[in-house]
Amino acid sequence: MSDVLQSAFNAFLEELKNSESLIRLTVSTLLLILVVAVSRFLLRRFIRRNIQSSEMRRRWLIQLRNILLIVLVLGLVVIWGHELRTFALSMVAIAVALVIATKELILCVSGALIKGGARSFNIGDRIQVKEFRGDVIDQNLLTTTILEVGPGRSMQQRSGRMVVLPNSLFASEAVINESYSQDFVLHTFSVPFLRQHEWRPAKQKLLELAQKHSEPYLEQAKRHFARLSYRTGLEQPVVEPRVTIQLQCAEELHLIVRLPTKEHDRNQTEQAILAELFADDDYLGDYLPRV
Structure with missing residues (x-):
């Protein structure tokens, strides 16, 4: 990219060197500066000699300075307009190339x-x-x-x-x-069943296990979410464990377990609940033969 910038700048300088009007532009610029400087000197001298009020004199001096500055800038733009357009186009091309090259x-x-x-x-x-x-x-x-x-x-x-x-x-x-609440989270996981399975006792067992595993720090989790709700201005969520039913299709339902748990213990708590749930019963009922 630096090579592109250098080549564009060199092309701009080369164009100036090869331009037959370079001397004319330089002379015109020097004449403009000279005219503005002489005009400023003469007009300031006239104002100081002919305006008696100090406030009015200061106001005219400031206006004179601003007007001559505008005249100087406009004159330079008129004299160097073509060269400035050439340089501006080069800079635009460089900027576009730079943005494309560094987009990512x-x-x-x-x-x-x-x-x-x-x-x-x-x-x-x-x-x-x-x-x-x-x-x-x-x-x-x-x-x-x-x-x-x-x-x-x-x-x-x-x-x-x-x-x-x-x-x-x-x-x-x-x-x-998933860790916006930091120390504690409301962890949710799903246990799928077919409608023919014994899902009702499984639902009750899941609720008991969720209450058992969250009991040691349930009050601490309530205080944590109360502080979080106060800080964010949101309504405090229900922290107590719950098990709800979600129907995926006509023949299938999911038991959705939600319970408070420590942020880094989500997987361990979920696996412990599932292991205890299916430790003594598979909840298949009479739908499939037992081995």
């Missing part, structure tokens, strides 16, 4: 500014951008690095892969921050 870098910097201004997330937060989901471990002006969590949105364990995201994504894509 500009988008990355813009994304970093948007991300920082909106305070979308911090180091350690779990985020999702498009299909990329993971824990943020590093961020700079151009990229953000995450440890992938998945596969899928329902998984809560790391896959062992590191993903480097260009910050340009944050300028055009929505960011989901």
